[in-house]
Amino acid sequence: MTAPLLAVQTEDGIARFMRIRRQTLALCAGLSPEDLLVQSMPDASPGKWHLAHTTWFFEQFVLGHDPAYRSPNPAWYYLFNSYYESVGPMHARPQRGLISRPTLEQIRDYRSRIDEAVGELIVQGIDATLAARIELGLQHEQQHQELLLTDIKHAFWCNPLHPVYRDAPAVVAERKPLSMRFLPGREGPVDIGHPAGNGFAYDNETPRHRTWLPAHALANRLVTNGEYLAFIREGGYREASLWLSDGWATVQREGWQRPLYWQEDLSSEFTLAGVRALEPQAPVCHLSYFEADAFARWAGARLPTEAEWEDAAANVSMTGNFQEDHRFHPTITPHGDGLQQMYGDVWEWTASAYVSYPGFKTLPGALGEYNGKFMNGQWVLRGGSCATPRDHIRASYRNFFPPHARWQFAGIRLGQDR
Numbered sequence: 001m002t003a004p005l006l007a008v009q010t011e012d013g014i015a016r017f018m019r020i021r022r023q024t025l026a027l028c029a030g031l032s033p034e035d036l037l038v039q040s041m042p043d044a045s046p047g048k049w050h051l052a053h054t055t056w057f058f059e060q061f062v063l064g065h066d067p068a069y070r071s072p073n074p075a076w077y078y079l080f081n082s083y084y085e086s087v088g089p090m091h092a093r094p095q096r097g098l099i100s101r102p103t104l105e106q107i108r109d110y111r112s113r114i115d116e117a118v119g120e121l122i123v124q125g126i127d128a129t130l131a132a133r134i135e136l137g138l139q140h141e142q143q144h145q146e147l148l149l150t151d152i153k154h155a156f157w158c159n160p161l162h163p164v165y166r167d168a169p170a171v172v173a174e175r176k177p178l179s180m181r182f183l184p185g186r187e188g189p190v191d192i193g194h195p196a197g198n199g200f201a202y203d204n205e206t207p208r209h210r211t212w213l214p215a216h217a218l219a220n221r222l223v224t225n226g227e228y229l230a231f232i233r234e235g236g237y238r239e240a241s242l243w244l245s246d247g248w249a250t251v252q253r254e255g256w257q258r259p260l261y262w263q264e265d266l267s268s269e270f271t272l273a274g275v276r277a278l279e280p281q282a283p284v285c286h287l288s289y290f291e292a293d294a295f296a297r298w299a300g301a302r303l304p305t306e307a308e309w310e311d312a313a314a315n316v317s318m319t320g321n322f323q324e325d326h327r328f329h330p331t332i333t334p335h336g337d338g339l340q341q342m343y344g345d346v347w348e349w350t351a352s353a354y355v356s357y358p359g360f361k362t363l364p365g366a367l368g369e370y371n372g373k374f375m376n377g378q379w380v381l382r383g384g385s386c387a388t389p390r391d392h393i394r395a396s397y398r399n400f401f402p403p404h405a406r407w408q409f410a411g412i413r414l415g416q417d418r
């Protein structure tokens with residue numbers, strides 16, 4: 001083996017590869033083959049497809065890096081390619097739920113075979129390019145773990161039986177809520193973006209660059225269910241002046257009156273642990289950008305920009321409620337000084353459009369399609385959620401979704417000018 005260039009080339013790196021791959025299967029424990037085949041909407045994918053697509057990623061970009069590699073199932077490339085136009089055609093995304101063959105058992109076998117082959121490759125010795133591709137494959141796997149959870153949540157919500165994914169203790173407040181306070185952020189020139197040579201980052205987090213922050217403040221905690229309920233009760237969904245034009249059109253067209261998984265009685269919500277009483281002190285989630293923006297306007301505030309968020313988050317400990325906590329639901333804000341729940345619980349919508357940083361360059365080749373081509377019509381979210389693996393998040397991480405998307409664990413932190 002050549003000298004280790006990335007963590008994945010070390011003994012620990014191999015263990016990490018296997019741990020992350022196994023974790024995806026662990027998230028599927030208790031789900032039936034039928035659960036894993038269902039596709040509840042074009043934006044969501046079946047669990048089985050996630051299991052296969054993440055495996056295809058390693059086959060295509062790691063094993064396939066060797067020109068002599070021949071896949072035993074070349075037809076599966078078409079089924080499990082997501083959006084990489086430069087490596088070949090792909091099955092239509094809205095029809096992923098129709099892929100009953102290969103069977104779930106064949107997909108599990110596919111995962112084992114590819115894991116074994118990639119593991120052998122790591123042991124034999126890999127160069128920096130391959131090490132970087134394996135690392136990207138693992139980060140990609142972790143992104144799909146979160147999608148697997150949000151997609152099965154949507155599928156179970158669509159089922160009138162409202163099945164339970166994993167039982168978990170109900171979130172119940174035991175003391176008065178932490179009052180919302182606005183904490184001043186830095187004003188003036190700051191650097192944001194991932195510092196080169198400081199571990200893994202996606203291309204869209206680079207290059208680190210200078211930007212200017214206006215006088216501003218960020219709320220010390222997330223917006224709660226109780227606060228969002230007040231917005232609803234005061235007619236938030238009926239007042240056009242609170243909404244962006246596209247947001248108001250979406251409210252009208254979709255008949256939105258409350259967050260995605262709230263029940264009509266406004267006192268309970270669907271969670272991955274089934275229908276639960278709405279806890280007023282827990283952070284509100286499953287909101288679109290449009291709803292987050294309208295709420296902020298109603299509250300006399302605004303959403304933070306991603307630069308304001310990142311500059312503040314860089315000095316906050318990366319603790320929080322993540323996938324490893326097995327709650328799969330946001331928890332009540334802990335009492336404390338400073339910014340609370342910056343990481344975990346819910347992704348925080350920002351006021352920043354998802355565009356390239358100055359000097360941005362995509363990765364070379366097909367992997368340049370990973371992020372860059374989505375830089376239009378979407379908004380940046382920060383901080384990770386209760387479905388994000390703990391070692392997947394960082395201050396510079398830029399998640400992005402279209403402004404109408406509601407099925408992710410997305411919520412609100414308010415910001416304001418000073």
Ligand SMILES: [Fe+2]
Binds near residue numbers: 053082140144
């Ligand atoms: Fe993917």
